[in-house]
Each structure stands twice: as C-alpha cells, then as structure tokens.
Amino acid sequence: MVYRSLVAPARNALARLGRALAPLGAVAVAAVVLHLLGVAGYQAGEILVAIVLAVVAGGTAWRAYRPFASRGTWTAAVAVGASALTGVLTPPAPWSTGRLGAELDAVELPFAEVISERTSGHSWCIPTCPVLERTYRGPAITPRAAAAEVAVALVDAGLGPEEIPRQLADAFTFTGEDVRIVVRAEPEDDELPSPILITIRLEARR
Numbered sequence: 001m002v003y004r005s006l007v008a009p010a011r012n013a014l015a016r017l018g019r020a021l022a023p024l025g026a027v028a029v030a031a032v033v034l035h036l037l038g039v040a041g042y043q044a045g046e047i048l049v050a051i052v053l054a055v056v057a058g059g060t061a062w063r064a065y066r067p068f069a070s071r072g073t074w075t076a077a078v079a080v081g082a083s084a085l086t087g088v089l090t091p092p093a094p095w096s097t098g099r100l101g102a103e104l105d106a107v108e109l110p111f112a113e114v115i116s117e118r119t120s121g122h123s124w125c126i127p128t129c130p131v132l133e134r135t136y137r138g139p140a141i142t143p144r145a146a147a148a149e150v151a152v153a154l155v156d157a158g159l160g161p162e163e164i165p166r167q168l169a170d171a172f173t174f175t176g177e178d179v180r181i182v183v184r185a186e187p188e189d190d191e192l193p194s195p196i197l198i199t200i201r202l203e204a205r206r
Contacts, residue, residue: 061079109136
C-alpha cells in the first residue's frame with residue numbers, strides 16, 4: 001500500500017508531463033518532415049509551414065490536454081506559439097522549381113517568346129538544388145543588346161542587383177541570396193540578320 005501510494009502520484013505526474021510535452025514532439029516531427037520536403041521553398045511556403053505547424057500543434061494539444069482545465073486556451077496558445085516559431089523550427093529551404101518558374105514569369109520580356117523550358121533538382125539539393133532553364137526567341141538584334149534588355153527586366157522584377165554593370169557581355173551572371181541567374185544570348189542562325197536566342201538559367205541557392 002505504501003509503495004502504491006508513493007508510485008501513483010509519480011505516475012500521474014509523468015503522465016501529465018507527457019501530455020504537456022506531446023505537442024512539442026508532434027511539432028518537432030512535423031518540422032523535420034516539412035524541411036525534408038522543402039516546403040519552405042515553395043511559393044508562399046513560409047505561410048504554408050506556419051499553417052501546418054499550427055494545425056499539428058493545436059490538434060495534438062486538443063487531444064492531449066483533454067483532462068486539463070482551460071483546455072481551449074492552452075490549445076490556442078500552443079498553436080499560435082508553433083506558428084510564431086516557424087522560422088526557427090523550419091530552416092529556410094532553397095526555392096522550388098515552381099517558385100523559380102513563378103519568379104521568372106514576373107520578368108517581362110515582351111519582345112521574346114518562350115520556346116523551351118526544363119527543370120531539374122530538388123529542394124533537398126540531392127544531387128542538386130532546384131534549377132530552371134528557359135529559352136526564348138527574340139528579334140534580330142545583337143546578343144549584347146538582348147542581354148542588356150534581359151538585365152533590365154531582371155532588375156525590374158527584383159531578381160537582379162540594384163545597379164546594372166555598365167559593361168555587359170552577351171553572357172552574364174547575377175548571384176543573389178536565394179538564386180543564381182545565368183543569362184546567355186546568341187544568334188539562332190549563322191547567317192545574319194538572325195533571330196536571337198536567350199537562355200535564362202535560375203539556380204536555387206541554400
């Protein structure tokens with residue numbers, strides 16, 4: 001009887017502690033899964049991560065805190081807390097190929113038409129981080145002039161540096177915090193005048 005009287009409170013205390021910590025474990029597992037899937041690198045990925053973490057934390061807390069008083073208040077607090085810690089729980093992920101495509105869609109090149117596109121890589125960066133390469137056909141202008149037009153369009157879309165280098169060749173590279181951009185312009189045919197081919201390659205960075 002004495003043994004039971006001593007052990008029972010300890011078991012109850014451990015059970016309550018386990019219930020209290022259950023949402024933390026669930027959020028940690030969800031954060032790892034989201035990171036492995038590279039969800040933070042999707043379009044509106046940070047918002048999606050915050051929603052998922054809040055739902056996981058809130059759902060787990062609602063079940064685990066059933067015996068507790070103020071169950072709803074604690075559940076709401078846990079859900080808000082998990083959402084607020086999104087940046088800490090889920091490290092930034094490289095941009096996905098979908099996001100790379102969306103960013104490039106915002107680059108206005110009215111003088112050119114898309115003729116091909118290919119993607120590769122994954123947000124895990126195994127074997128490579130996401131890459132999107134898109135080729136355009138433009139009018140018969142010089143490669144340097146075409147490259148200059150692309151540079152201006154990239155800057156206007158927020159993908160290039162604040163200031164464009166004065167001397168731009170027919171191929172150049174912009175390296176930003178999230179993406180590396182490689183641009184190459186060349187005549188489509190050997191005979192001049194020839195339509196210009198512009199290749200824009202976006203490489204996501206960790």
